[in-house]
Amino acid sequence: MNVLLDNLALFREGFLGTLWLTVVSALLALVLGLVIAGFRVSPVPPLRIFGTLWVNVLRNTPLTLLFLVAFFVVPKVLFPGVDSFILAVCACGFYTSSFVAEAVRSGINTVPMGQAEAARAIGMTFTQTMRIVVLPQATRTVVPPMSSIFIALTKNTAIAGAFDNVDLFNIQKTLSNDGYDIAVIFVWITLGYLIITYAINGLFRLLENRLEVAR
Amino acid sequence: MKFHKTAAAAAAVLALAATAACGGKEGSAGDKPKDQTDEKALPKYEVAKDVKIDSPVLKKAQKRGKIVIGAKADQPYLGFQDQSTKKYSGFDIEIAKMIAADLGFTPKQIEWKTVDSGARETTVSKGDVDLMIGTYTINDERKKQIDFAGPYFHAGASLLVRKDEKEVTGPDSVKGKKVCSIVGSTPLQTIKEPKYGAKVTELSKYSECVSQVLDGQVDAVTTDDAILMGYAAQNPGKLKVVGKPFSDEPYGVGLKKGDKALQKAVADALKKHQDNGDYKKAFEATLGKSGSKFKTPPEITEK
Amino acid sequence: MSASVLFDAPGPKARVRNLIYSVAGSIGLVALIAWVCYRLYDKGQFAGELWDIFNYAGIRQNIFDALLSTLKVFALAGVFSLAFAVVLCVARLSDHKPVRWVAVVFIDLFRSIPLLITIFALWVGILGDMTPMWALVLGLTIYNGCVQAEVLRAGVNAVPKGQVEAAYALGLRKTQVTASVLFPQAVRSMLPSIISQLVVTLKDTSLGYIILYPELLYSARLIANNTPVGGVYPTVQTVIVFGAIYIGLCLVLAWLAKFVEQRGRRSKAGIVPTAAEQPEEVAAPGDVAKPSDVSKD
Numbered sequence: 001m002n003v004l005l006d007n008l009a010l011f012r013e014g015f016l017g018t019l020w021l022t023v024v025s026a027l028l029a030l031v032l033g034l035v036i037a038g039f040r041v042s043p044v045p046p047l048r049i050f051g052t053l054w055v056n057v058l059r060n061t062p063l064t065l066l067f068l069v070a071f072f073v074v075p076k077v078l079f080p081g082v083d084s085f086i087l088a089v090c091a092c093g094f095y096t097s098s099f100v101a102e103a104v105r106s107g108i109n110t111v112p113m114g115q116a117e118a119a120r121a122i123g124m125t126f127t128q129t130m131r132i133v134v135l136p137q138a139t140r141t142v143v144p145p146m147s148s149i150f151i152a153l154t155k156n157t158a159i160a161g162a163f164d165n166v167d168l169f170n171i172q173k174t175l176s177n178d179g180y181d182i183a184v185i186f187v188w189i190t191l192g193y194l195i196i197t198y199a200i201n202g203l204f205r206l207l208e209n210r211l212e213v214a215r
Numbered sequence: 216m217k218f219h220k221t222a223a224a225a226a227a228v229l230a231l232a233a234t235a236a237c238g239g240k241e242g243s244a245g246d247k248p249k250d251q252t253d254e255k256a257l258p259k260y261e262v263a264k265d266v267k268i269d270s271p272v273l274k275k276a277q278k279r280g281k282i283v284i285g286a287k288a289d290q291p292y293l294g295f296q297d298q299s300t301k302k303y304s305g306f307d308i309e310i311a312k313m314i315a316a317d318l319g320f321t322p323k324q325i326e327w328k329t330v331d332s333g334a335r336e337t338t339v340s341k342g343d344v345d346l347m348i349g350t351y352t353i354n355d356e357r358k359k360q361i362d363f364a365g366p367y368f369h370a371g372a373s374l375l376v377r378k379d380e381k382e383v384t385g386p387d388s389v390k391g392k393k394v395c396s397i398v399g400s401t402p403l404q405t406i407k408e409p410k411y412g413a414k415v416t417e418l419s420k421y422s423e424c425v426s427q428v429l430d431g432q433v434d435a436v437t438t439d440d441a442i443l444m445g446y447a448a449q450n451p452g453k454l455k456v457v458g459k460p461f462s463d464e465p466y467g468v469g470l471k472k473g474d475k476a477l478q479k480a481v482a483d484a485l486k487k488h489q490d491n492g493d494y495k496k497a498f499e500a501t502l503g504k505s506g507s508k509f510k511t512p513p514e515i516t517e518k
Numbered sequence: 519m520s521a522s523v524l525f526d527a528p529g530p531k532a533r534v535r536n537l538i539y540s541v542a543g544s545i546g547l548v549a550l551i552a553w554v555c556y557r558l559y560d561k562g563q564f565a566g567e568l569w570d571i572f573n574y575a576g577i578r579q580n581i582f583d584a585l586l587s588t589l590k591v592f593a594l595a596g597v598f599s600l601a602f603a604v605v606l607c608v609a610r611l612s613d614h615k616p617v618r619w620v621a622v623v624f625i626d627l628f629r630s631i632p633l634l635i636t637i638f639a640l641w642v643g644i645l646g647d648m649t650p651m652w653a654l655v656l657g658l659t660i661y662n663g664c665v666q667a668e669v670l671r672a673g674v675n676a677v678p679k680g681q682v683e684a685a686y687a688l689g690l691r692k693t694q695v696t697a698s699v700l701f702p703q704a705v706r707s708m709l710p711s712i713i714s715q716l717v718v719t720l721k722d723t724s725l726g727y728i729i730l731y732p733e734l735l736y737s738a739r740l741i742a743n744n745t746p747v748g749g750v751y752p753t754v755q756t757v758i759v760f761g762a763i764y765i766g767l768c769l770v771l772a773w774l775a776k777f778v779e780q781r782g783r784r785s786k787a788g789i790v791p792t793a794a795e796q797p798e799e800v801a802a803p804g805d806v807a808k809p810s811d812v813s814k815d
Contacts, residue, residue, distance in 0.1 A: 043528065043536055044536060044539040044540050044543050045540055045543075046540055046543035046544040046546075046547055047539075047543050049547075050543070050547055056765075056769070057765060059768075060717070060721075060764065060765045060768035060769055060772065061721070061761055061764055061765060061768075062721040062722070062724035062735065062764055063721075063724075064724045064725065064727065064735050065724065065735060065738075065757065065760065065761055065764060068735075068738070068739070068753075068757055069757055069761075071423075071427075072423070072426055072427075072430075072742070072753045072757070073753060073754050073757055075427075075430050075431070075432045076426075076430045076561065076753065076754065077554075077557045077558055077561050077563065077754065078554070078557055080430060080431045080432070081431060081432065082432075084416065151630070154632075155630075155631070155632035155633065155634075156632070158632040158634040158635065159634060159725075162398075162418070162419045162728070163418065164395075164416045164417050164418055169632065169634060169635060170398065170417075172638075173333055173398050174398075176336075178356065182639075182642050183639075186635065186639050189635065190631050190635065193630060193631060193632060193635075194630050194631075197630045198630070288740060288744065289740065289743045289744055295744065296740065296744060297576075297744070298576070298577060298580055298737075298740055298741045298744045298745050299571075299574045299575075299576025299577045299580065299745070300576050301576070301580070328730075329730065329732075329740070330730060331730060334729070334730055337641075337642055338730075341642075341643060341647060342647070343649070343650075420739070420743065422743035422744070423739075423743065426742075426743065426751050426753065429751070449746065449749075450746070450749045451749070452749070453749055
């Protein structure tokens with residue numbers, strides 16, 4: 001009785017579910033994280049406050065609690081009838097965005113001060129300084145922690161399984177109901193996660209090397 | 216210094232938590248669950264003395280002086296735990312008390328453990344609980360991992376919808392509708408079949424499904440009618456149960472695999488209390504109040 | 519680089535523009551909060567009865583018990599994971615290739631497996647019979663021990679080479695060098711990162727729900743589902759109350775990290791503590807830890 005071959009369709013569904021959830025949440029986290037990091041260093045006080053609040057609240061809340069908010073509070077109070085996949089993406093994406101924002105901010109901090117001063121000296125505005133001078137240089141230092149953040153995200157998607165999403169961890173329940181040996185199931189599921197995390201790791205290694213050359 | 220402020224804040228939080236732990240109103244918060252159980256009508260079970268059964272699980276329980284029983288905590292009228300008094304109530308709880316009495320344990324000697332549906336087989340086979348009594352359907356897959364005694368009740372899968380729902384009237388009208396149930400449950404597998412063709416939402420607790428149907432996130436909840444009736448009675452004027460039962464769910468008592476002596480003792484206890492009328496009294500005082508009709512207890516086949 | 523370097527001291531035009539942005543931003547922020555509050559109000563979530571459940575002694579006791587069991591697991595897992603991290607770190611820096619190799623594989627593997635799976639697998643009985651509490655503690659210990667080990671290693675690597683050479687020149691043995699020269703300094707410089715990872719440990723105790731350990735979030739779900747008031751489930755209220763508890767606990771730890779960092783700055787030992795605000799999950803599989811720019815290996 002081979003667990004993997006007998007249930008290939010189920011494993012594929014779970015694997016793709018985890019992958020898809022990871023990719024979409026990662027994109028959302030990246031965009032939001034950049035915006036929030038921008039807010040945190042911007043000259044406009046309310047935006048700075050908003051950025052700080054966002055990061056502190058989301059970083060200090062367990063992801064499970066965010067999932068509870070996403071699944072039982074948001075539909076009840078704000079937007080009824082949202083698809084569970086979108087809710088899961090929001091929970092994972094918002095949570096991860098706070099870590100992305102912090103990574104970007106510390107990346108910005110590593111760009112030598114003279115760079116920003118020079119940019120200002122030739123008359124660039126805040127947006128221009130950020131876009132043309134600071135952020136491109138910050139990228140190099142931001143990439144390594146970013147890889148850890150996205151790997152953490154991949155692992156965190158396992159929580160989404162308890163909230164109506166197809167994911168790799170969740171198929172464990174169906175399979176153990178069918179009477180397969182739980183240890184064997186876990187080996188295959190773990191392998192699935194390892195594939196994704198090592199792929200992310202490799203991808204970021206590649207990116208790091210490319211950026212190294214671009215210096 | 217900054218740290219002093221932090222320390223002061225932390226101390227304040229701790230002090231608040233400490234004062235919060237004592238004081239405050241007595242009694243149970245929220246809707247009064249007194250309508251759920253008719254305390255006075257509950258039968259008293261005679262506790263057997265010097266029970267000698269050749270069962271390793273029971274011997275361990277006797278040694279520690281307590282029997283650990285797994286129950287549901289979020290199913291009104293069946294297995295429900297009041298969060299402010301921590302007391303369990305419901306039909307399954309009464310069944311558990313009956314069996315415990317015959318095994319020589321008073322209600323005070325029962326240690327309750329809340330076990331979610333998905334974790335039942337594991338907790339029983341690991342020995343985290345001695346008996347599992349919580350709307351536990353007997354089926355062949357589960358029998359591979361644990362043993363059952365019973366059945367003590369027959370339920371059937373049905374549908375719970377909002378009161379104003381017009382389109383969903385039974386299992387035949389759920390095509391394309393969102394139906395919620397818990398991960399890996401049997402009615403969920405059935406309703407997914409092309410014959411019914413529902414879109415399913417899988418959560419980990421039935422009460423969370425009920426919350427979703429109230430919020431309009433899903434159109435219906437499917438599981439055993441006895442459970443659904445309880446929720447409908449808990450939310451009067453908001454929810455209703457529709458359609459005829461479309462499956463048969465015999466409830467049994469889950470026990471560790473291979474403990475034949477205990478299985479027989481539990482089955483005997485069930486039979487005894489069915490015959491002496493305790494079963495009917497317990498039913499009327501709990502589940503009967505949710506609108507479920509009393510049915511003659513089923514023949515005990517797993518013994 | 520502080521934020522102020524990124525933009526000029528605003529001139530008259532920029533001042534006006536910033537003011538407009540500020541006002542617009544404030545209005546936007548206030549509007550968002552107001553809208554959420556309105557929706558909450560509109561759905562009757564501010565009704566006194568719904569919040570009244572927290573006035574009951576039973577519910578408070580319930581929350582308090584849950585808080586205690588969360589803190590118990592956190593304390594155990596925190597202590598064990600640090601002890602385990604020291605062992606792993608020593609193994610990772612060992613002179614013997616097989617030992618080093620085993621440590622690398624172990625750390626890489628357990629950092630890549632979702633903690634949820636580790637905890638669940640331990641509970642189901644991969645390593646023998648285990649109560650939910652110990653499964654949770656052990657799962658957290660293994661995972662956080664791996665991460666903390668990498669943090670420690672980065673700290674060890676940040677100790678200037680000259681110190682080790684000086685210690686060997688004095689005739690200290692390797693054990694002595696590690697115990698009295700490397701580790702004390704590594705711990706000191708990495709303390710903020712270590713505390714940040716402890717915040718992660720605290721948050722991760724909430725994964726205990728999957729193995730039915732009655733911690734804070736588990737109790738939150740039961741309260742929300744089992745205490746309807748007039749047919750309304752107090753989900754919003756419980757989430758707010760429990761969210762505040764979690765954020766409060768984590769902020770206390772985060773402040774501690776900041777305090778340690780600032781105190782460390784004043785010292786003259788020459789090793790600067792890392793910044794307190796480090797992202798969680800410091801390192802990637804097969805990757806060396808990069809919790810700070812101090813670590814170069």
